[in-house]
Amino acid sequence: MATLVANKPMHIIISGAACSGKGTQCELIKSKYNLIHLSTGDMLRTESAARTELGLIAQEYMNKGELIPDQLIIKLVKSRIQQEDCQKQGWLLDGFPRTAIQAQALLESNIIPDLFIVLQVPDSVLIERVTGRRLDPVTSIIYHIKYNMTTDEQIIARLIQRSDDTIEKITVRLAAYNDQVTAIESHYSKIIAKIDGNRDKMLVFADIDKSIQKLQEIL
Ligand code: AMP
Numbered sequence: 001m002a003t004l005v006a007n008k009p010m011h012i013i014i015s016g017a018a019c020s021g022k023g024t025q026c027e028l029i030k031s032k033y034n035l036i037h038l039s040t041g042d043m044l045r046t047e048s049a050a051r052t053e054l055g056l057i058a059q060e061y062m063n064k065g066e067l068i069p070d071q072l073i074i075k076l077v078k079s080r081i082q083q084e085d086c087q088k089q090g091w092l093l094d095g096f097p098r099t100a101i102q103a104q105a106l107l108e109s110n111i112i113p114d115l116f117i118v119l120q121v122p123d124s125v126l127i128e129r130v131t132g133r134r135l136d137p138v139t140s141i142i143y144h145i146k147y148n149m150t151t152d153e154q155i156i157a158r159l160i161q162r163s164d165d166t167i168e169k170i171t172v173r174l175a176a177y178n179d180q181v182t183a184i185e186s187h188y189s190k191i192i193a194k195i196d197g198n199r200d201k202m203l204v205f206a207d208i209d210k211s212i213q214k215l216q217e218i219l
Pocket of ligand 1: 018040041042044061062065066067068069073094095096097098099102164173
């Protein structure tokens with residue numbers, strides 16, 4: 001896919017519940033538009049693997065499927081967005097804001113997105129996707145036991161299930177998402193693109209791409 005660079009750096013937020021396909025769509029958006037992908041989940045997992053102070057605190061919440069405290073994640077995101085690569089290339093923020101307080105913090109720091117994409121997928125589909133999701137810790141590739149499995153025995157043997165991908169934890173995560181979604185969306189009502197995420201990934205991407213192209217015309 002050819003990389004397109006907008007006249008001005010684009011600032012995009014992608015939102016959706018766990019397993020709504022944000023990660024997959026971010027890869028497609030990133031490779032076409034060369035934005036810096038900021039996934040708060042990935043940032044926290046990196047902190048946790050490095051056993052930093054923040055990582056150790058975050059891991060406790062992540063293990064329970066709960067959100068980490070607003071002030072910790074707000075500080076992390078704000079400092080990352082201020083870095084030069086994000087300022088020059090633009091950013092694609094994934095997994096933030098997840099609460100009205102986080103949305104308000106972005107506003108107060110004058111971090112204003114140009115487009116707010118929401119991937120909509122029914123809870124029953126999300127539960128099936130989450131509980132079947134498996135991660136290859138070597139390549140970070142995500143598989144699904146029913147829909148997208150490798151036949152390579154060596155890879156199958158090392159696949160793991162994320163500690164927050166169980167039925168109990170996804171129920172907590174979905175409740176937190178559904179509780180906050182209306183308040184968050186109200187911050188972005190003028191720039192929102194609601195996309196049906198319960199379809200083939202390339203059909204979902206085609207709709208996202210249309211919204212981004214419209215945005216490019218006005219930037
Ligand atoms: P994700 O990979 O986006 O599903 O995030 C995994 C976990 O990281 C979440 O269940 C939360 O515990 C934590 N996390 C990620 N983003 C945020 C956020 N914006 N606010 C609070 N916790 C977050």
